[in-house]
Amino acid sequence: MANSNARLPRLEDVAERAGVSHQTVSRVINKHPNVSKATRERVEAAIAELGYRRNTAARSLVTRRSQTIGVLGSELSQYGPANTLLGVEQAARDAGYFVSIAAVRTVSREAIFDAIQHFLDQSVDGIVVIVPHAETLLALEEQAPGIPVVAVGASGSETVSGAMVDQRRGAELAVRHLIEQGHDRIGHIAGPQDWIDGAARAEGWSAALRAAGLADDLLVEGDWSAGSGYEIGRGLAAERAATAIFVGNDQMSLGLLRAFNEAGVRVPEDVSVVGFDDQPESGYFTPPLTTVRQDFEELGRRCMDLMLAALANGETATTVVEPELVIRRSTAALA
Amino acid sequence: MANSNARLPRLEDVAERAGVSHQTVSRVINKHPNVSKATRERVEAAIAELGYRRNTAARSLVTRRSQTIGVLGSELSQYGPANTLLGVEQAARDAGYFVSIAAVRTVSREAIFDAIQHFLDQSVDGIVVIVPHAETLLALEEQAPGIPVVAVGASGSETVSGAMVDQRRGAELAVRHLIEQGHDRIGHIAGPQDWIDGAARAEGWSAALRAAGLADDLLVEGDWSAGSGYEIGRGLAAERAATAIFVGNDQMSLGLLRAFNEAGVRVPEDVSVVGFDDQPESGYFTPPLTTVRQDFEELGRRCMDLMLAALANGETATTVVEPELVIRRSTAALA
DNA sequence: GATGAATTTGTTAGCGCTCACAATGGAGGC
DNA sequence: GCCTCCATTGTGAGCGCTAACAAATTCATC
Numbered sequence: 001m002a003n004s005n006a007r008l009p010r011l012e013d014v015a016e017r018a019g020v021s022h023q024t025v026s027r028v029i030n031k032h033p034n035v036s037k038a039t040r041e042r043v044e045a046a047i048a049e050l051g052y053r054r055n056t057a058a059r060s061l062v063t064r065r066s067q068t069i070g071v072l073g074s075e076l077s078q079y080g081p082a083n084t085l086l087g088v089e090q091a092a093r094d095a096g097y098f099v100s101i102a103a104v105r106t107v108s109r110e111a112i113f114d115a116i117q118h119f120l121d122q123s124v125d126g127i128v129v130i131v132p133h134a135e136t137l138l139a140l141e142e143q144a145p146g147i148p149v150v151a152v153g154a155s156g157s158e159t160v161s162g163a164m165v166d167q168r169r170g171a172e173l174a175v176r177h178l179i180e181q182g183h184d185r186i187g188h189i190a191g192p193q194d195w196i197d198g199a200a201r202a203e204g205w206s207a208a209l210r211a212a213g214l215a216d217d218l219l220v221e222g223d224w225s226a227g228s229g230y231e232i233g234r235g236l237a238a239e240r241a242a243t244a245i246f247v248g249n250d251q252m253s254l255g256l257l258r259a260f261n262e263a264g265v266r267v268p269e270d271v272s273v274v275g276f277d278d279q280p281e282s283g284y285f286t287p288p289l290t291t292v293r294q295d296f297e298e299l300g301r302r303c304m305d306l307m308l309a310a311l312a313n314g315e316t317a318t319t320v321v322e323p324e325l326v327i328r329r330s331t332a333a334l335a
Numbered sequence: 336m337a338n339s340n341a342r343l344p345r346l347e348d349v350a351e352r353a354g355v356s357h358q359t360v361s362r363v364i365n366k367h368p369n370v371s372k373a374t375r376e377r378v379e380a381a382i383a384e385l386g387y388r389r390n391t392a393a394r395s396l397v398t399r400r401s402q403t404i405g406v407l408g409s410e411l412s413q414y415g416p417a418n419t420l421l422g423v424e425q426a427a428r429d430a431g432y433f434v435s436i437a438a439v440r441t442v443s444r445e446a447i448f449d450a451i452q453h454f455l456d457q458s459v460d461g462i463v464v465i466v467p468h469a470e471t472l473l474a475l476e477e478q479a480p481g482i483p484v485v486a487v488g489a490s491g492s493e494t495v496s497g498a499m500v501d502q503r504r505g506a507e508l509a510v511r512h513l514i515e516q517g518h519d520r521i522g523h524i525a526g527p528q529d530w531i532d533g534a535a536r537a538e539g540w541s542a543a544l545r546a547a548g549l550a551d552d553l554l555v556e557g558d559w560s561a562g563s564g565y566e567i568g569r570g571l572a573a574e575r576a577a578t579a580i581f582v583g584n585d586q587m588s589l590g591l592l593r594a595f596n597e598a599g600v601r602v603p604e605d606v607s608v609v610g611f612d613d614q615p616e617s618g619y620f621t622p623p624l625t626t627v628r629q630d631f632e633e634l635g636r637r638c639m640d641l642m643l644a645a646l647a648n649g650e651t652a653t654t655v656v657e658p659e660l661v662i663r664r665s666t667a668a669l670a
Numbered sequence: 671g672a673t674g675a676a677t678t679t680g681t682t683a684g685c686g687c688t689c690a691c692a693a694t695g696g697a698g699g700c
Numbered sequence: 701g702c703c704t705c706c707a708t709t710g711t712g713a714g715c716g717c718t719a720a721c722a723a724a725t726t727c728a729t730c
Contacts, residue, residue: 021680058716060392077417089438226619258619284561284593286621356710393686
């Protein structure tokens with residue numbers, strides 16, 4: 001019901017109404033301990049009556065803090081990054097921070113720099129980077145924005161905190177499961193190798209095979225999309241070199257399943273398939289997909305934990321989220 | 336290379352270096368026309384040398400504008416909302432705005448109010464709402480935040496601009512396609528009816544059937560998830576009442592295809608299926624899904640167009656994006 | 671009751687910017 | 701030469717808040 005012509009109430013207006021100084025009102029707002037109970041209640045009443053809301057700009061101007069975290073992301077419409085963003089947002093809002101986003105369409109130095117500039121223009125207090133691309137980390141080291149940075153997939157450094165799901169371990173879980181089922185020719189449809197996760201999963205696959213004394217020669221690189229899984233799957237169906245395929249993500253797995261279905265290759269009777277991510281849909285593929293689950297929201301929350309720590313004491317750190325194997329119907333014992 | 340101990344350069348520092356007043360520097364930054372070429376160049380040089388960056392807080396304090404748009408969203412990890420967000424972000428950044436997000440986990444009045452409060456605390460200049468839930472619009476009318484609001488799915492009103500994909504038309508495209516293929520018993524797996532899109536698609540389905548003199552009695556309501564599509568699909572496979580199913584979205588379609596596959600119902604030989612959304616994966620379902628494409632990024636950009644208009648002249652407006660039928664292999668002529 | 675310490679409240683300055691207005695100087699008309 | 705007009709530049713104030721300090725009040729202690 002406030003008169004919309006009048007300017008918004010400010011500290012001084014509240015102070016006048018409560019019969020105190022503006023500084024006392026400021027103390028109440030900032031929960032400063034040394035305010036008597038009576039005064040506090042009077043001020044709080046005045047705040048409620050006037051519908052007072054603190055002016056962020058004025059506060060930021062004097063404190064030199066914007067209470068804003070910038071999230072720099074690419075592929076933000078994909079299941080993983082999108083949920084990581086949600087995790088960050090939740091933790092940030094709970095901690096009293098605003099979340100600003102900048103999406104990078106094509107990953108390049110210029111695009112990353114642009115986004116960082118954008119955030120610096122906004123004077124964010126810190127930047128969370130969800131661009132799981134190796135080049136991004138290099139760009140970040142180079143461009144060091146002078147504020148705390150937390151990067152997903154980074155191992156952590158002097159200047160950058162890192163939060164990651166243990167991709168190697170996830171890949172090992174998947175491959176070991178296949179080995180236990182009796183498979184000894186296990187191929188891999190990898191994600192792009194200049195993506196941190198793509199490379200780490202391929203390494204995990206390779207390491208698990210070698211640890212079991214098996215060959216790691218069946219690797220093809222896709223681009224994460226269902227389309228690339230399909231194309232590669234057509235080739236694989238013709239060759240029939242492997243009896244099991246560990247796929248870099250669920251979307252490529254979907255394409256692979258489609259190609260196998262068209263070619264008459266039965267899953268899991270002829271070939272077993274394991275994906276990575278565990279999107280909500282993966283349990284409804286034909287057949288339901290055995291895959292490695294990553295808790296992306298948790299990852300996002302961890303990012304924010306690291307950010308808060310960096311904001312508080314300037315220290316960088318690293319955190320690792322454990323993946324989990326979800327066994328469904330796309331894998332079976334070798335006949 | 337700036338000395339990180341020293342405070343950041345400000346207008347006055349640039350002015351001193353360029354030998355002009357701070358106001359002249361301000362004019363250069365704001366592209367005011369009445370500045371001589373020589374002065375402008377001198378100032379620009381000084382800005383570059385010092386690495387000057389305008390302080391947003393100070394600017395906001397005096398202009399009473401934050402150059403920030405708040406995006407209030409739910410289901411932000413889903414394909415549609417996520418891409419709409421990306422469209423908004425792109426258009427906003429191009430227009431010199433920052434984008435702040437607030438995700439609503441469970442749609443309720445309180446959660447919506449909370450998010451609006453959050454944005455008002457931040458003094459955003461406008462709010463884009465991507466919560467395609469009927470109750471949201473009511474909450475918005477009630478809570479009228481006093482700044483421009485653009486809502487996805489809204490028809491527009493005195494206070495709220497609306498941007499939407501024509502859902503009814505999309506549903507009609509789907510149903511007419513099925514009718515043309517000779518189907519006359521066409522069922523619908525609807526989205527939740529308290530979701531704007533869910534209701535609009537059901538209406539379009541119903542309208543198209545009635546226009547063709549067909550019955551619209553085969554409707555079941557799901558919850559958008561693949562799981563609900565699967566459960567409903569099991570029932571449908573047992574009944575076999577319809578020869579074609581129009582499904583409210585692609586995810587439920589996936590579940591339906593899975594259930595039909597398990598039950599030995601062949602798609603499209605026995606039953607045709609049409610989805611809605613056209614996610615990137617839909618072309619790799621088994622079989623590839625005929626569906627209705629929505630251009631979510633365009634929708635997001637349109638939201639921002641409306642926002643800029645509202646910000647400029649305070650007027651609300653409405654815009655409609657046309658959907659498109661994508662025919663793949665899940666539909667066929669009735670045998 | 672005097673002394674010092676702790677608690678509560680008030681006063682002042684200034685964060686960095688834009689706005690309104692004032693001042694300066696050169697071009698052009700009579 | 702004088703006056704007007706316009707383009708260009710400068711001056712002063714103030715946006716709303718917090719930090720630092722100062723003042724007033726209460727309380728405990730000897």
